[in-house]
Amino acid sequence: MAIKFKLIAACCDNMGIGKNGDLPWRLKNEMAHFTRMTTETLDANKKNVVILGRTSWDCIPNKYKPLAGRINFILTSRKLDVSQFEDTYVFYCWNDIVNRLNDANFKQKYEDVWVAGGSKVYEAAMSSEYFYRLYLTRIKKEFECDTFFPNLVSHVEKVSDTRVPQGIQEEKGIQWEIEVWENRKLKLDN
Numbered sequence: 001m002a003i004k005f006k007l008i009a010a011c012c013d014n015m016g017i018g019k020n021g022d023l024p025w026r027l028k029n030e031m032a033h034f035t036r037m038t039t040e041t042l043d044a045n046k047k048n049v050v051i052l053g054r055t056s057w058d059c060i061p062n063k064y065k066p067l068a069g070r071i072n073f074i075l076t077s078r079k080l081d082v083s084q085f086e087d088t089y090v091f092y093c094w095n096d097i098v099n100r101l102n103d104a105n106f107k108q109k110y111e112d113v114w115v116a117g118g119s120k121v122y123e124a125a126m127s128s129e130y131f132y133r134l135y136l137t138r139i140k141k142e143f144e145c146d147t148f149f150p151n152l153v154s155h156v157e158k159v160s161d162t163r164v165p166q167g168i169q170e171e172k173g174i175q176w177e178i179e180v181w182e183n184r185k186l187k188l189d190n
């Protein structure tokens with residue numbers, strides 16, 4: 001099967017995704033959505049791959065590393081020692097990631113490929129030929145941020161997906177809603 005990148009992100013009204021190497025908000029249910037979407041598989045013998053930039057990996061508290069029940073891919077230019085972490089691999093470029101995802105043995109092990117940020121990682125995934133869908137949580141408030149979601153590419157259309165919470169959600173007095181965008185080029189090319 002062809003590789004399909006599913007991007008998952010949460011951004012606020014000013015398109016921010018991060019501040020000081022952390023999330024600008026603490027929304028438990030929104031985080032639970034991230035965990036469920038990136039972890040669940042149809043085939044119980046397979047796991048999903050989650051691709052993270054090195055800064056986003058660093059942001060995960062040690063007790064939550066690696067992201068449990070998922071195969072963690074980290075993009076970096078540095079020598080990172082991840083030998084203590086199960087199912088965790090370091091990559092120095094996207095090409096190596098694609099080669100691993102296409103490897104016949106590795107293909108037996110994974111189901112979906114989730115791209116989980118940050119900024120440049122989303123941008124590269126969204127402009128790649130493998131971009132399939134973007135699951136974007138719109139947090140309906142402005143937060144002070146230093147990291148932002150890139151501009152959406154123009155060749156996307158909104159689709160519905162019953163697996164995500166439907167309509168406006170609210171927690172801690174903050175409203176959020178999930179938009180699902182699909183790459184129209186994939187449909188046209190197939």
Ligand SMILES: NC(=O)c1ccc[n+]([C@@H]2O[C@H](COP(=O)([O-])OP(=O)(O)OC[C@H]3O[C@@H](n4cnc5c(N)ncnc54)[C@H](OP(=O)(O)O)[C@@H]3O)[C@@H](O)[C@H]2O)c1
Nearest residue numbers: 009010017018021022023053054055056076077117118119
């Ligand atoms: N709201 C959300 O949905 C969400 C999701 C994810 C992250 N975040 C937030 O966003 C912030 C982190 O994001 P960020 O954009 O600053 O950083 P990031 O994308 O997580 O990491 C950037 C790093 O990734 C590595 N990298 C990226 N592309 C690469 C490539 N093509 N080849 C090799 N290495 C590559 C480089 O690591 P080296 O420097 O090691 O070379 C680069 O410095 C944090 O505040 C985090 O909490 C928010």
